[in-house]
Amino acid sequence: MRILMIEDDAETADYLRKGLGESGHVADHAATGPDGLSMALAGTYDALIVDRMLPGLDGLTLIKSLREQKVPTPVLILSALGQVNDRVRGLKAGGDDYLIKPFAFSELLARLEALARRGGAEDAVATRLMIADLEMDLLARTVRRGGRKIDLQPREFRLLEYLMRHAGHVVTRTMLLEGVWDYHFDPQTNVIDVHISRLRGKIDKGHAAPLLHTVRGAGYSLRAPS
Amino acid sequence: MRRANLIKSSAFRLTLLYMILFGTSVLGLLAFIYLSTIAVIDRQTEDTIDAEVRGLAEQYREQGLARLIEVIRLRSSIEGQDYYLLTDPNLRPLAGNLSAWPKEAEGAKDWVDLTVTRNSKGQEVSHDVRAQLFTLSGGYRLLVGRDTHERTNIRSIVVKALGWSVAAAVGLGLVGGIVISRRMLRRVEHVARTSQGIMAGDLSRRMAVTGSGDEFDRLATSLNAMLDQIERLMTGMRLATDSLAHDLRSPLTRLRGRIELALRQPPQAARDREALADVLRQAELALSTFDSLLKIAMAEAGVGAADLRVIDLAAVARDAAELYEPVAEEAGIRLRIETQGGAMVRAQPELLAQSITNLIDNAVKNTPSGGEITVAVGLSRSSVTLRIGDTGPGIPAVDRQRVLDRFVRLEESRSTPGAGLGLSLVAAVAKMHGAQLHLGDAGPGLVITLIFPIAASAHDSAEWRAVTEA
Ligand SMILES: Nc1ncnc2c1ncn2[C@@H]1O[C@H](COP(=O)(O)OP(=O)(O)OP(=O)(O)O)[C@@H](O)[C@H]1O
Ligand SMILES: [Mg+2]
Numbered sequence: 001m002r003i004l005m006i007e008d009d010a011e012t013a014d015y016l017r018k019g020l021g022e023s024g025h026v027a028d029h030a031a032t033g034p035d036g037l038s039m040a041l042a043g044t045y046d047a048l049i050v051d052r053m054l055p056g057l058d059g060l061t062l063i064k065s066l067r068e069q070k071v072p073t074p075v076l077i078l079s080a081l082g083q084v085n086d087r088v089r090g091l092k093a094g095g096d097d098y099l100i101k102p103f104a105f106s107e108l109l110a111r112l113e114a115l116a117r118r119g120g121a122e123d124a125v126a127t128r129l130m131i132a133d134l135e136m137d138l139l140a141r142t143v144r145r146g147g148r149k150i151d152l153q154p155r156e157f158r159l160l161e162y163l164m165r166h167a168g169h170v171v172t173r174t175m176l177l178e179g180v181w182d183y184h185f186d187p188q189t190n191v192i193d194v195h196i197s198r199l200r201g202k203i204d205k206g207h208a209a210p211l212l213h214t215v216r217g218a219g220y221s222l223r224a225p226s
Numbered sequence: 227m228r229r230a231n232l233i234k235s236s237a238f239r240l241t242l243l244y245m246i247l248f249g250t251s252v253l254g255l256l257a258f259i260y261l262s263t264i265a266v267i268d269r270q271t272e273d274t275i276d277a278e279v280r281g282l283a284e285q286y287r288e289q290g291l292a293r294l295i296e297v298i299r300l301r302s303s304i305e306g307q308d309y310y311l312l313t314d315p316n317l318r319p320l321a322g323n324l325s326a327w328p329k330e331a332e333g334a335k336d337w338v339d340l341t342v343t344r345n346s347k348g349q350e351v352s353h354d355v356r357a358q359l360f361t362l363s364g365g366y367r368l369l370v371g372r373d374t375h376e377r378t379n380i381r382s383i384v385v386k387a388l389g390w391s392v393a394a395a396v397g398l399g400l401v402g403g404i405v406i407s408r409r410m411l412r413r414v415e416h417v418a419r420t421s422q423g424i425m426a427g428d429l430s431r432r433m434a435v436t437g438s439g440d441e442f443d444r445l446a447t448s449l450n451a452m453l454d455q456i457e458r459l460m461t462g463m464r465l466a467t468d469s470l471a472h473d474l475r476s477p478l479t480r481l482r483g484r485i486e487l488a489l490r491q492p493p494q495a496a497r498d499r500e501a502l503a504d505v506l507r508q509a510e511l512a513l514s515t516f517d518s519l520l521k522i523a524m525a526e527a528g529v530g531a532a533d534l535r536v537i538d539l540a541a542v543a544r545d546a547a548e549l550y551e552p553v554a555e556e557a558g559i560r561l562r563i564e565t566q567g568g569a570m571v572r573a574q575p576e577l578l579a580q581s582i583t584n585l586i587d588n589a590v591k592n593t594p595s596g597g598e599i600t601v602a603v604g605l606s607r608s609s610v611t612l613r614i615g616d617t618g619p620g621i622p623a624v625d626r627q628r629v630l631d632r633f634v635r636l637e638e639s640r641s642t643p644g645a646g647l648g649l650s651l652v653a654a655v656a657k658m659h660g661a662q663l664h665l666g667d668a669g670p671g672l673v674i675t676l677i678f679p680i681a682a683s684a685h686d687s688a689e690w691r692a693v694t695e696a
Pocket of ligand 1: 634639646
């Protein structure tokens with residue numbers, strides 16, 4: 001992936017560039033709002049990382065002008081402002097996801113990959129999702145694996161749907177809490193782990209090749225056996 | 227400077243305007259009185275003269291010229307306000323107290339105003355006279371007049387009164403204006419001085435309220451209320467930052483200690499990595515502690531209390547319970563949820579959800595296998611009640627207040643993970659939402675009750691739906 005970071009803190013930018021490079025991505029860096037805007041307009045990037053507070057031009061205005069110029073590149077907003085209002089404002093301005101500083105690198109990477117993927121494939125209108133022999137019918141709200149029907153509770157269904165839409169990529173616990181429960185805080189106990197192991201019991205039990213994997217230190221990933 | 231202020235003040239301008247209005251109406255009133263009095267006097271004079279002339283003409287008609295002359299002589303001899311003159315057709319005087327036919331009357335037809343000079347006690351005095359001219363049969367001419375000094379007197383009285391009242395109006399208006407605007411300016415200046423004092427840093431200062439209940443009092447009262455609110459928020463924020471700084475010291479000190487320890491030992495890849503992982507864990511812990519503290523501080527200070535929305539408490543509670551259901555099941559605990567419809571409260575959805583998960587989290591952590599947790603939402607006419615009960619050990623009555631403080635964890639919980647901030651957030655959120663928080667004995671177990679004021683307005687919730695769907 002080609003990624004543009006618009007971030008005024010040199011150390012954060014450096015650490016992000018290294019991290020992204022190690023994960024096989026190429027990252028360009030702009031330190032001010034105006035520079036970032038012209039680079040974003042000129043280059044072809046798979047995703048942008050935009051800090052909210054930038055010298056010259058603040059992040060939200062930058063995103064707004066990008067959207068006005070019909071640049072559809074997905075944007076991940078980074079911000080030290082973590083209040084609900086701030087997040088809503090960021091997404092309204094045209095951001096696609098919002099991450100509060102400080103963050104874990106694995107969290108940023110997972111979100112970035114999810115965003116870039118969303119920017120490419122337009123399967124939002126699909127009525128059927130499929131990973132290997134796991135099949136989800138979004139209209140009938142049924143799930144089958146190897147032709148056998150699996151009974152899921154409504155929330156389990158949404159959890160699986162989220163994982164299937166992000167198949168092949170790492171999904172973090174916070175992404176699941178936000179995407180499936182609409183919670184933007186972390187409950188103390190690792191409740192998500194238990195939900196996942198329940199789901200795993202329903203879709204992977206009795207099958208030789210598991211689909212739902214735990215990615216150590218990062219989250220989960222649903223993928224077809226290679 | 228001060229005078230310029232005074233003249234520029236709106237109170238003074240108002241007084242000036244009133245003064246002009248008052249003066250003009252006094253003027254108009256006096257003019258009206260004057261004109262109508264004059265008219266009455268004029269008519270009276272003319273009526274009297276008219277009657278006199280008719281009387282004299284009758285005398286002439288019935289008893290002849292000699293008699294008329296006699297009567298006129300008799301009347302003229304009485305020193306008074308009346309003037310008579312009888313002449314022959316050639317205007318030669320026959321009788322009366324005027325020496326000659328006046329020039330003003332020469333061309334005149336019947337009514338005429340004259341000025342007559344009369345010798346009174348050796349002094350020439352001129353009189354204004356209103357007179358009627360009459361021609362008798364035989365061409366004799368008769369003039370009957372009356373002194374109009376009364377009219378002149380009244381005029382001078384009115385003019386004098388006019389002068390005085392205008393002077394009084396201007397004087398009173400000026401004095402009143404100055405006094406009133408001084409008073410208003412003084413109070414405005416007081417407000418200005420007080421706010422300058424506040425801007426200079428003394429937030430405890432307040433506007434004086436006189437108790438008269440006037441506009442200035444109302445202004446001062448609402449300004450004071452605003453200042454109270456600002457002071458409350460600022461004190462809250464100050465306390466928050468103070469305690470934040472204090473509370474963050476210990477995890478950061480631990481972190482630093484861990485790093486120093488690792489650096490003091492000789493390098494060894496495996497051990498260093500372990501130390502790094504440990505440091506990362508500690509840093510994460512410190513960050514999450516920081517987040518919780520910040521959230522608690524903001525809720526305590528009431529930040530965000532302005533944009534509460536009407537939401538269904540039962541739905542929030544159900545979602546939270548559902549999130550914990552698998553955890554409870556795994557721990558061998560039954561999680562029951564009982565809700566009632568229409569449990570609308572004004573709340574910040576996210577903080578409310580987090581508070582409820584905190585409570586359920588505590589219940590799950592403290593309830594032994596085989597126990598039961600009940601999450602219930604009920605409502606009365608004026609309130610919505612959330613009750614979370616468990617069958618664990620409960621909290622002794624003496625500790626029920628203490629556990630709400632930051633970092634307080636009871637002895638029995640030392641082995642379980644936690645920072646001791648869960649209940650502190652619940653307490654702060656309750657305060658922010660105007661909800662009562664109560665910790666009780668479920669016998670056995672703990673029961674926590676949160677009583678919210680009900681938000682009955684369906685209109686509000688429709689509005690909220692519109693907002694969330696937008
Ligand atoms: N349901 C309960 N039953 C018995 N004791 C409880 C219960 N809930 C809380 N307590 C006691 O109150 C203390 C404070 O609770 P609080 O939620 O504030 O902190 P914590 O759960 O220890 O940590 P954190 O919530 O920050 O992870 C707990 O440590 C525990 O001793
Ligand atoms: Mg707790």
